[in-house]
Amino acid sequence: MTPTIFWQLVFGFGAISLVSVGGGIAVLPEMHRLVVEVHGWMSDADFARRFALAQAAPGPNVLVVGLFGWHVGGVLGMLTAVMAMTLPTSLMAFGFSRLRTRLAGRFWLRVFERGLVPVAVGLIAASGLILAQGAAISWIAVTLTVCSTLFVWRTDYSPLWILIGGAIVGALVL
Amino acid sequence: MTDPDPPRPTPTVLDLFLVYGKIGLIGFGGINAWARRVLVEEKRWLTDQEYAETLGLGQVLPGPNALNAAIMVGDRFHGTAGAIAAPVAMFGGPLVLLAGLATFYDAYGQVPLVKGILAGIAAAAAGMVMGTAAKMTGKIRPPPSLLAVGLCSLVAAGIFRVPLPWVVLGLGPVGVACAWRVLRS
Numbered sequence: 001m002t003p004t005i006f007w008q009l010v011f012g013f014g015a016i017s018l019v020s021v022g023g024g025i026a027v028l029p030e031m032h033r034l035v036v037e038v039h040g041w042m043s044d045a046d047f048a049r050r051f052a053l054a055q056a057a058p059g060p061n062v063l064v065v066g067l068f069g070w071h072v073g074g075v076l077g078m079l080t081a082v083m084a085m086t087l088p089t090s091l092m093a094f095g096f097s098r099l100r101t102r103l104a105g106r107f108w109l110r111v112f113e114r115g116l117v118p119v120a121v122g123l124i125a126a127s128g129l130i131l132a133q134g135a136a137i138s139w140i141a142v143t144l145t146v147c148s149t150l151f152v153w154r155t156d157y158s159p160l161w162i163l164i165g166g167a168i169v170g171a172l173v174l
Numbered sequence: 175m176t177d178p179d180p181p182r183p184t185p186t187v188l189d190l191f192l193v194y195g196k197i198g199l200i201g202f203g204g205i206n207a208w209a210r211r212v213l214v215e216e217k218r219w220l221t222d223q224e225y226a227e228t229l230g231l232g233q234v235l236p237g238p239n240a241l242n243a244a245i246m247v248g249d250r251f252h253g254t255a256g257a258i259a260a261p262v263a264m265f266g267g268p269l270v271l272l273a274g275l276a277t278f279y280d281a282y283g284q285v286p287l288v289k290g291i292l293a294g295i296a297a298a299a300a301g302m303v304m305g306t307a308a309k310m311t312g313k314i315r316p317p318p319s320l321l322a323v324g325l326c327s328l329v330a331a332g333i334f335r336v337p338l339p340w341v342v343l344g345l346g347p348v349g350v351a352c353a354w355r356v357l358r359s
Contacts, residue, residue, distance in 0.1 A: 136297070
């Protein structure tokens with residue numbers, strides 16, 4: 001990895017991270033602009049494939065930046081991109097966490113926290129819906145999604161069982 | 175039903191590291207649903223309400239919300255050490271896995287069997303994420319006004335695909351106003 005690419009990763013993803021309110025994936029279009037349009041590091045298809053892989057793999061979705069970094073700079077590029085994307089906002093989150101501890105129990109903080117809860121839960125539901133649309137390649141896949149929703153909602157068994165079931169159904173009929 | 179409120183265990187730094195490492199490695203379809211499953215249901219370190227509040231704050235701050243939430247959970251239990259242990263574990267495992275998968279996927283990603291398995295996991299993971307949201311709503315039992323804000327967030331982001339910053343900045347204040355009315359009375 002050349003020093004030029006190193007700094008391009010640091011400043012490119014560092015800048016994107018600072019505007020990523022609502023989650024790392026909200027800035028996917030910005031990442032596309034940086035990686036494909038500005039620097040021409042990879043093609044559109046490569047970009048889409050790497051994003052699909054990061055979605056399919058476990059772990060935070062934002063780790064897709066690690067794959068972009070890997071593509072241009074190997075292991076070092078991967079670490080650089082992930083650090084650039086996460087470190088600045090992590091320091092802010094830590095500072096905020098300290099502030100929250102100091103203000104714990106204040107009426108306004110409680111109002112603020114409780115008021116954001118429905119948005120947090122609503123966005124989890126929305127991301128499930130978006131994933132479901134992407135995964136709905138046939139009626140079998142849709143049935144699988146519906147069964148999985150009910151399984152996780154109505155029982156306390158580990159969701160890993162339904163994922164294993166999904167893998168088996170997928171291997172056999174998808 | 176079980177005992178309504180047995181005392182909640184407090185994790186050590188090592189617990190935080192191991193548990194967040196596990197959450198990262200099983201986190202299909204995104205971290206948040208799994209973090210809730212493990213932290214609230216399996217380990218009982220947090221209540222549903224506490225987890226949702228932490229995640230809500232994580233969404234307002236810039237940066238990946240799961241990461242922000244992990245930092246706040248780590249800090250809550252063990253200060254700076256916890257705030258480092260939780261996110262490092264959550265990212266470290268999946269990052270190694272992903273590097274391996276990327277190599278594998280470039281070579282075998284188009285093999286029908288692999289595609290089928292990935293499609294099946296994706297469909298199940300999508301249901302898992304939606305089921306988690308339904309379960310949280312049932313446990314938190316929000317008053318009608320806050321429930322409405324939640325449904326608006328779902329429709330805006332999930333159906334109309336409004337960019338997340340606008341959902342958070344637009345509906346967050348409405349939620350806060352509703353919470354103010356609820357808590358004042």
